[in-house]
Amino acid sequence: MKNVIITGVSGGIGKAVAMRLLAGGSSVIGMDRVFDDEILEAARRFPEQLFLREADLMDAASLPGLVADLAAEYGPVGGFVHCAGFDKMAPLHLTKTEDIENLWRLHALAPMVMIGAISKKKNHEDGTAIVLISSQSAHEGAMGHTAYAAAKGAIEGYLAPAAAELMEKGIRINEVCFGPVRTPMASGWMEKLTEDGLRKLTESYPLGIGEPEDAAGLICFLLSKEARWINGQIITADGGHAVRKV
Numbered sequence: 001m002k003n004v005i006i007t008g009v010s011g012g013i014g015k016a017v018a019m020r021l022l023a024g025g026s027s028v029i030g031m032d033r034v035f036d037d038e039i040l041e042a043a044r045r046f047p048e049q050l051f052l053r054e055a056d057l058m059d060a061a062s063l064p065g066l067v068a069d070l071a072a073e074y075g076p077v078g079g080f081v082h083c084a085g086f087d088k089m090a091p092l093h094l095t096k097t098e099d100i101e102n103l104w105r106l107h108a109l110a111p112m113v114m115i116g117a118i119s120k121k122k123n124h125e126d127g128t129a130i131v132l133i134s135s136q137s138a139h140e141g142a143m144g145h146t147a148y149a150a151a152k153g154a155i156e157g158y159l160a161p162a163a164a165e166l167m168e169k170g171i172r173i174n175e176v177c178f179g180p181v182r183t184p185m186a187s188g189w190m191e192k193l194t195e196d197g198l199r200k201l202t203e204s205y206p207l208g209i210g211e212p213e214d215a216a217g218l219i220c221f222l223l224s225k226e227a228r229w230i231n232g233q234i235i236t237a238d239g240g241h242a243v244r245k246v
């Protein structure tokens, strides 16, 4: 694939997706607020395939211009995976308005605006595909995750009408809904659990806590031509959590 935009490319899932695509010969436009040593090293290793663009995605008004700049610099966008994100846990009565807004901005507003800009071009190359990442926390009682889960719910509601419109332009869009994946984001809240809490959490995932590679495998499949018949779907990968014996 050509010019797959990956936001949050320095993060756990974003980096794993980027590395898998690069190994398969795709070119990647990696975006993040800061680039870590691993991704900078990858950019040196794949100078013709990995292009890095520093950007803070919280300013939605700047995003259409940013997408247009990327297309002008590297050529048409051939894919988009939105991996930038953060979580902010708090009980309802302590949840700050500012945090609700910021979670909405990054998890929902930013990808919606970027996809709008990507879809501006009338005819897309065969195989253009988009993957957004939702979370199991939007589907069960994940204590303290209300604002994060609500933003994930927004992109789930967005999916079907977006898929209908994008399909007319030759673009597929799907979403993945993940249980916990071992990344810096998940460590942030898992490390706060008591020993007993962590044991219970781990036991509720019979196939284990996900690794970034597990997440990247599904995302790259949905981006690929192998998935040409799949559109507008939310695919769950949760380590067997939903079907565990209780």
Ligand SMILES: NC(=O)c1ccc[n+]([C@@H]2O[C@H](COP(=O)([O-])OP(=O)(O)OC[C@H]3O[C@@H](n4cnc5c(N)ncnc54)[C@H](O)[C@@H]3O)[C@@H](O)[C@H]2O)c1
Residues within 6 Å of the ligand: 007, 008, 009, 010, 011, 012, 013, 014, 031, 032, 033, 034, 055, 056, 057, 058, 082, 083, 084, 085, 086, 106, 107, 133, 134, 135, 136, 177, 178, 179, 180, 181, 182, 183, 184, 185, 186
């Ligand atoms: N890890 C999990 O357990 C899990 C589960 C379900 C869904 N997800 C979702 O997967 C996606 C990737 O998460 P991850 O676990 O790889 O997280 P991560 O914390 O490892 O990576 C997130 C990346 O986003 C970047 N980022 C944060 N704010 C940004 C901003 N304003 N502009 C640009 N970049 C910004 C960070 O710098 C970081 O590199 C997120 O949407 C997350 O909600 C993660």
